[in-house]
Amino acid sequence: MLNKAIPEEQLRSLKLLVLDSDGVSVPRGTEITEQESETLYEAHIKTFRITDEFAKLLNQLKKKILVCISSGRNLVYLQSMYEKILGGGTILQAENGNLSLIDGTIAQHFFYDEKYFQTLSAMKQDILKLPIKGIEPKQFILSCHASSELKEVYEIVKLRDKNNELKVLWNGEAFDIQKKEVSKGAGLERLMEHLNITREQTIAMGDRVNDKELLKTAGIGVSADKEALPAEYWTEGEGMPGEILARYLWDHLFSTKIL
């Protein structure tokens, strides 16, 4: 259920549904263990995948609108997590808007130079000395999983970020250290431009602070957690919030009343 109905004329113009991944499309609770030594790199990651039922619903919905999963995760994991919905109108937007997989082609939305990666690498060495769970392998973001918000992470970034071009986002599970200009919202803007879709034709759903810009960029913003991420619309009831919204769109977009 939604807290209130989305006006029909807005629903009718929709061309793109954007869903956050963790907490919206799959349950939260990624487990990461990582170890580095002089000669070895070892990583173990456990994460949820989209259910068959939800995948079926999204695949049906794609007859009407494009579906984009926008996540902080690395594209490699998204491809595994969302394998059941790949192709035919699914877009995977990875690493908080950095990359999009569109029709089998990868678009990189922001520019990086070597210095950026050197800074991140130096920060990583400092952060590994803290009591964190592990670093999630990513291409453009330094993502550190921790049981609680460690103030030392902010201090390390402040010290190493000489040009003041980075920001730190804590989402309750992990710190994302990334360029200030990068956000899911900025990534969505570039994607909409690429697809020639306007904000009025876009509906987006998120559940945490890293989805704030995403909801602002889309014409219709829906929250999966109205306390953590206030929005005009939010979902209520049992089940994955993304599935509740997709079901709502299915019921309304495919009802004879609108068609």
Ligand SMILES: [Mg+2]
């Ligand atoms: Mg989330």
